[in-house]
Each structure stands twice: as structure tokens, then as C-alpha cells.
Amino acid sequence: MSLWQKALGAYVVLHLAIAVGGFITNPSFAIGADATTEKFLGIDFNGWHAAAGLITWLPGLWAMTDDFLARVYVWAASVVVLAAAAWNAVDDRPAWVLYLPDATADIVFHVVTVVFLLALLVLRRLTFPERAAGTQLIEADGSATG
Secondary structure, three states, X not given: OOHHHHHHHHHHHHHHHHHHHHHHHOOOOOOHHHOOOEEEOOEEEOHHHHHHXXXXXXXXXXXXXXXXXXXXXXXXXXXXXXXXXXXXXXXXOHHHOXXXXXXXXXXXXXHHHHHHHHHHHHHHHHHOOOOOOOOOEEOOOOOEEO
């Protein structure tokens, strides 16, 4: 496993811990006007926000094991996390279940997350400069990687 994949794994575990911590802080799955939040690490959390975090980050544990899957995962997670930030910018109750009254903290957290994910792709590029996106490297034994 490459350095960038290990870094992705560490980042995924960090976000899973944040999601679990958010769930412990406020496990409520109330919806609509009954939805509540509690701050965890400065971010509004409830059961829905924590579940969204688990759904977003759990696949990363599997994806990190393969270079190609890890790249696809990083791009997909970046799109999802950035879309969540954009949605929160226009609605403090996205999907009617997430109540996020402190939009600024949540948006900043999501944008920083995407910046770090994209930095991981830069790390990959610096670690494997001979590999361009979509190319394969043929190993001495004839197997293809990348």
C-alpha cells in the first residue's frame, strides 16, 4: 500500500471518529421542526449528520486498498462533501432532516475536507510522477498497476 493510500486511510478513520463522536453527542434522528443539533468539535451534529458521515467515509476503508478505487473514491467523496456544503449554504435544513443552524462552521469544515482530499491526490502524483491519470505501469513480472 502506498504512502498516499495510507494517508487516505488515516483521514478516513479520522472522519469516522468525528461521525461517531457527533452521534454520541446527539444521537437524535428527529426530523423537520423537531430536528435538533448539538455542537461537536464546533460542528452541528445530530443522528442524521453522523449517519451521513458514516455513509460517506466507511467505503473509504475499502477503497483505500486499491490505487484506482482510492482515486475514484477521493473524487466521489469530494463531490459529495462539496455538494453538502453548497446545499447547506442555501438551506439550514437540508433534506428536511439535517438541522444545521451554524452553516458557516459546517461549510468551512466541508471545504477544508475537500481541500485535504485533493491534496491527497497531489501527494499521489508526487509519489508516482510516472503515472498519469488513467495510465498503467507494467511491472517486471508483466502485471499492470495503476
